[in-house]
Amino acid sequence: MSNAEKFDAIVVGAGPAGASAAAVMGRAGLNVVLLERGDVPGAKNVMGGVMYGRMVADVVPEFWKADPPLERVVAEERMWLATPDDVLSVGQRTTHVTHDDGCPNAFTVLRAKWDPWFAARAEDAGAFLVPSTTAVDVLWDDAGNVCGVRTGREDGDLYADAVVICDGVNSFLAKRARLEGHPPEPHHLALGVKEVIGLPAEVIESRFNLERGQGTTIEIYGSVTQGHSGYGFVYTNRDSLSLGVGVLVSHLMRTKRTPYDLLEQMKQHPMIRPLIAGGDVLEYSAHAIPEGGYDAMPRLYGGGVLIAGDAAMMVNGLHREGSNLAAAAGRMAGETVVEAHRRNDFSARSLAAYEAKLRDSFVVKDLVKYRHLPAFADRRPDLFEIYPRLMNRAVHEMLTVDGLPKRDKQRKIARDFLAARRPLQLVRDLYETWKVIR
């Protein structure tokens, strides 16, 4: 790369956000470079593994017909409330696994396979992917607008009308581009650890009662996080399971536990052990998740610069959504740059259209809806233990046929609840929870 190279746009990071932005701009005929620090996209990226088809299709129309590396199409989603001995399961199994146009609603992926495929679609659209290249700083013009990036390569300054920052959680470039207001606090970040456990496809299908190609997701709240706010998960891949746990960094700092330790114990849970029995650990990884929500978001644009995805705190932890917010925001960032290119105006005022698009979409609407959840989760880790325990005991009581009349059982359950929480505390817990998720 020579000193004076100038592009229409530079995208930093070839995850879901960056690949989406690059694909949209490339397709519109812009001269786009997509920088990725890994040897290949996805080399080090970590995700539980559930992607959402609609946001991918918005970038790569009818992608499901192009032989994408999907692991399994999700047909069943379960939520478990766990104690050390039992789980209370709620969920849905559906035959409606696709939207009307055939686009799969949700599917599992392994990022080491998915990211190269998705980035290749950006290349098909005309973007120029440059792997093994880290952006180490942004460049400024005399008017105070971002006009490029400095890469770690020799003579590696690259210039562009617009830079789209998609470098993931703890974005270094957000700071350099003066978008980050204040550094994230420990309760704005969760730490996720994950193992991929290999098992034959038939074994997975039999253990999860699945048809070929179909998958199950299980989110596990309660004892598996051992008093930390967060949850565990088990997702089915073609011939492996993705198993992990993610909890708030602020709680890990207090308890001095490691998430690896939590994961090891989760694997011993009597309902999880049989699911993974006989499997080989193929992969272990750990990664931060930006869960600070709306109030912890950076500024989303400036002169010559936009930011999308994890780099901008766009994760909806409650619904286990991040990749889709990233892809949607990346697409909108790309569209904004295309429009700015037509006007030949990359000023902050011109790029403000990006924030307007985001505010009008599910991305910011959902983050606003749950804006008080991060602080609540930080304040009330006890809820992650108390209620799964009480609810399991209540259901167990009602399902135990021991000659005790049902009304007496109900009284026993009520006494159990009141022994754990006074009536006012129960009402307050319910009200506070409702307030943050309504």
Ligand SMILES: Cc1cc2nc3c(=O)[nH]c(=O)nc-3n(C[C@H](O)[C@H](O)[C@H](O)COP(=O)(O)OP(=O)(O)OC[C@H]3O[C@@H](n4cnc5c(N)ncnc54)[C@H](O)[C@@H]3O)c2cc1C
């Ligand atoms: C344990 C765990 C489980 C999760 N489970 C789910 C799930 O099931 N479903 C879901 O939707 N979301 C999930 N998420 C969240 C999801 O992974 C992210 O929200 C999503 O990957 C964000 O995409 P992104 O493109 O913004 O960032 P990333 O996917 O992190 O991509 C950033 C890219 O930028 C590159 N990069 C970084 N710095 C530089 C630099 N300076 N120069 C060049 N390249 C750079 C990185 O190598 C990477 O390729 C999970 C996250 C974790 C950690």
